[in-house]
Amino acid sequence: MLSAINAAIFLWLCAGIALKRRRTLHGAMMSMGFAFDLSLLLYVELSARAIEQTVGKPPGAILVVHVALATIMLLLYPVVLYSGGKVYAGGEARRHKRVALPFMVTRLLVVITAWMVAH
Numbered sequence: 462m463l464s465a466i467n468a469a470i471f472l473w474l475c476a477g478i479a480l481k482r483r484r485t486l487h488g489a490m491m492s493m494g495f496a497f498d499l500s501l502l503l504y505v506e507l508s509a510r511a512i513e514q515t516v517g518k519p520p521g522a523i524l525v526v527h528v529a530l531a532t533i534m535l536l537l538y539p540v541v542l543y544s545g546g547k548v549y550a551g552g553e554a555r556r557h558k559r560v561a562l563p564f565m566v567t568r569l570l571v572v573i574t575a576w577m578v579a580h
């Protein structure tokens with residue numbers, strides 16, 4: 462269930478990229494994607510299930526990789542959002558474009574590893 466929500470947020474971000482030419486809508490959708498991701502992360506961190514699955518057992522390799530990717534994703538979010546805001550305000554798009562691809566690749570790997578952790 463949680464990995465399905467995770468995948469749905471990824472699809473939402475893809476839809477936001479498909480709508481990049483509609484700049485205001487694109488900015489709003491990507492910012493909402495960030496809010497969805499933060500909410501999911503907080504839920505997962507605080508939910509009894511996540512604690513149950515991890516505490517007391519040595520974490521599996523996939524879980525370690527998943528957490529590492531999710532951490533990288535969280536570090537890239539502010540960079541991609543901030544650079545997007547700059548483009549929106551009339552700045553040049555090079556930095557935003559450059560960071561968007563690694564961000565989306567990391568985001569996809571988070572989806573895949575979340576699914577692997579759950580199955």
Ligand code: HEM
Pocket residue numbers: 474478481482484487488489491492494538541542543544545546547548549554557558561562564565
């Ligand atoms: C997770 C966050 C985001 C991602 C992954 C993302 C990704 C992208 C991508 C892939 C492009 C297309 C670049 C190209 O033309 O090759 C783009 C363009 C753009 N983004 Fe974002 N973006 C994000 C957030 C934002 C935000 C928050 C804003 C503004 C508040 C924004 C404003 C723009 C603008 C103005 C463009 C140029 C659109 C055009 O071609 O006219 N982005 N973004």
